[in-house]
Amino acid sequence: xxxxxxxxxxxxxxxxGDPVKQVQTPRLINPLFAAAGHNLVAVPFHVTxxxxxxxxxxxxxxxxxxxxxxxxxHKVAAATLCDSLTEAxxxxxxxxxxxxxxxxxxxxxxxxxxxxxxxLGTCRARLKGAxxxxxxxxxxxxxxxxxxAAEAPSxxxxxxxxxxxxxxxxxxxxxxxxVMMAAEAGADAHRATVWINATPMGLRPGDVLPVDPGHLxxxxxxxxxxxxxxxxELLSRARALGCATNDGNDMLNAQIALIAGFAAGLExxxxxx
Amino acid sequence: xxxxxxxxxxxxxxxxGDPVKQVQTPRLINPLFAAAGHNLVAVPFHVTxxxxxxxxxxxxxxxxxxxxxxxxxHKVAAATLCDSLTEAxxxxxxxxxxxxxxxxxxxxxxxxxxxxxxxLGTCRARLKGAxxxxxxxxxxxxxxxxxxAAEAPSxxxxxxxxxxxxxxxxxxxxxxxxVMMAAEAGADAHRATVWINATPMGLRPGDVLPVDPGHLxxxxxxxxxxxxxxxxELLSRARALGCATNDGNDMLNAQIALIAGFAAGLExxxxxx
Numbered sequence: 344x345x346x347x348x349x350x351x352x353x354x355x356x357x358x359x360g361d362p363v364k365q366v367q368t369p370r371l372i373n374p375l376f377a378a379a380g381h382n383l384v385a386v387p388f389h390v391t392x393x394x395x396x397x398x399x400x401x402x403x404x405x406x407x408x409x410x411x412x413x414x415x416x417h418k419v420a421a422a423t424l425c426d427s428l429t430e431a432x433x434x435x436x437x438x439x440x441x442x443x444x445x446x447x448x449x450x451x452x453x454x455x456x457x458x459x460x461x462x463l464g465t466c467r468a469r470l471k472g473a474x475x476x477x478x479x480x481x482x483x484x485x486x487x488x489x490x491x492a493a494e495a496p497s498x499x500x501x502x503x504x505x506x507x508x509x510x511x512x513x514x515x516x517x518x519x520x521x522v523m524m525a526a527e528a529g530a531d532a533h534r535a536t537v538w539i540n541a542t543p544m545g546l547r548p549g550d551v552l553p554v555d556p557g558h559l560x561x562x563x564x565x566x567x568x569x570x571x572x573x574x575x576e577l578l579s580r581a582r583a584l585g586c587a588t589n590d591g592n593d594m595l596n597a598q599i600a601l602i603a604g605f606a607a608g609l610e611x612x613x614x615x616x
Numbered sequence: 617x618x619x620x621x622x623x624x625x626x627x628x629x630x631x632x633g634d635p636v637k638q639v640q641t642p643r644l645i646n647p648l649f650a651a652a653g654h655n656l657v658a659v660p661f662h663v664t665x666x667x668x669x670x671x672x673x674x675x676x677x678x679x680x681x682x683x684x685x686x687x688x689x690h691k692v693a694a695a696t697l698c699d700s701l702t703e704a705x706x707x708x709x710x711x712x713x714x715x716x717x718x719x720x721x722x723x724x725x726x727x728x729x730x731x732x733x734x735x736l737g738t739c740r741a742r743l744k745g746a747x748x749x750x751x752x753x754x755x756x757x758x759x760x761x762x763x764x765a766a767e768a769p770s771x772x773x774x775x776x777x778x779x780x781x782x783x784x785x786x787x788x789x790x791x792x793x794x795v796m797m798a799a800e801a802g803a804d805a806h807r808a809t810v811w812i813n814a815t816p817m818g819l820r821p822g823d824v825l826p827v828d829p830g831h832l833x834x835x836x837x838x839x840x841x842x843x844x845x846x847x848x849e850l851l852s853r854a855r856a857l858g859c860a861t862n863d864g865n866d867m868l869n870a871q872i873a874l875i876a877g878f879a880a881g882l883e884x885x886x887x888x889x
Contacts, residue, residue, distance in 0.1 A: 347620060349646055351639040351660050363680065366624040373622055386659055387624050389680040401674030407636065407662040 347373040356606040358412040359390040375603040410606045411441040425451035429611045435485045440602045452611040456490030458598025470494035478553040479541030480508035492519035500528035533558035540567040545576035556580040620646040629879040631685040632663040648876040683879045684714040698724035702884045708758045713875045725884040729763025731871025743767035751826040752814030753781035765792035773801035806831035813840040818849035829853040
């Protein structure tokens with residue numbers, strides 16, 4: 344962990360979670376604040392769902408709070424507490440970073456999707472015109488779906504065990520893109536040249552993947568955000584074939600730079616540099 | 617400033633003030649936490665009197681809050697919000713450090729007085745049997761008065777422009793010591809061999825000191841907490857005479873060690889080592 348320094352003028356980016364011990368944000372973001380010369384520090388707070396509204400109300404009154412970060416299980420509830428939302432946050436109905444503005448208003452953003460596409464690096468160009476298979480239409484999948492819609496793929500096939508989540512996400516993509524870009528994945532969805540796993544399946548041996556990885560070809564680009572560990576069942580199969588791959592760490596690091604910029608007062612989407 | 621590290625398991629000692637920029641606690645205490653191996657960090661929050669109760673209520677619900685530090689103007693109001701108080705806090709009617717216990721209760725302490733006497737170092741022994749002149753019976757003066765009562769001086773003369781503050785402090789000392797140790801300072805109070813200045817007078821050129829420093833002799837022991845600057849009118853006069861002296865920095869450093877111990881869960885009065 345890189346060190347940070349705190350004095351009476353230090354502002355706070357408060358990270359709420361339940362549990363909170365596992366949050367990576369303080370460890371990763373504080374060196375970015377320090378390197379950019381901001382007297383700003385991310386600090387974790389164990390906030391339960393029952394106390395979220397009260398804690399939120401207290402923190403928003405404190406003008407040395409730069410913002411609030413939220414993780415599980417607060418991402419949807421916190422969106423309802425914000426005074427304004429970015430388009431991604433509004434369409435997905437969730438936030439993970441909230442900027443406290445000088446007038447005390449709380450502006451919520453969701454950087455999961457933007458973090459995903461920015462974390463792809465040079466592979467981001469593979470999305471344009473591609474057929475994409477998106478596995479998982481939960482919180483992370485929806486955020487990624489919204490960001491994918493702006494990358495001009497030809498099609499996005501959405502796969503999830505829950506039909507309601509599929510319908511929500513297909514509609515989200517089509518509203519965001521303005522065209523009928525998305526549909527529920529059919530039996531031949533494995534023909535997509537970009538596979539994105541936004542489910543937790545594949546972390547443990549014996550997990551059944553949403554699509555048989557036997558359909559992978561060496562031209563498939565595979566992104567798996569299932570874990571910060573860089574290895575999953577899907578990634579190891581893809582790497583064995585020589586596929587280009589991308590993992591949850593790339594998404595996390597890209598997202599942290601966006602959250603750092605937002606916490607430091609930049610417009611949503613501007614990374615701290 | 618010494619660096620600290622923050623991760624998801626870090627607990628918070630929240631420092632409330634209005635203003636808060638000037639607080640020394642985070643800068644001084646965080647290196648003590650780190651050196652003692654505690655994953656605990658002091659962080660400043662600008663909390664106004666109007667929002668103190670709400671903020672307090674929210675923070676006490678958060679079980680990763682180790683405690684709350686309060687400075688001007690919250691020391692008296694925060695005492696009324698505590699569930700229990702140390703004897704010093706109860707008798708003076710003020711707190712500067714509050715321990716959040718595992719059951720969520722808030723236990724308030726006041727370390728100004730203990731910090732003062734411990735900060736005297738070897739000069740502490742000069743209090744026993746001495747006649748002490750205490751200048752200033754405001755918040756700091758009262759806290760020091762309470763601590764002096766336990767050091768077995770022969771007399772404490774209390775001097776303040778406000779007769780109510782004098783009466784409160786004389787009574788405080790006499791109740792704490794169980795004997796008629798204290799009285800209002802008379803015209804010959806300058807004969808005391810220990811002078812303690814707990815007023816802000818003497819920081820600026822032209823300030824009129826409560827007692828004419830022309831009465832100092834080289835045997836007088838002089839303590840002046842007026843400032844963290846090590847020089848005041850009284851101290852410079854005393855040092856010119858060759859008197860033993862003590863300043864606000866000594867008190868502050870002793871107090872920080874006591875607050876650190878309390879924030880780390882030790883009994884009140886145990887410094888963190």
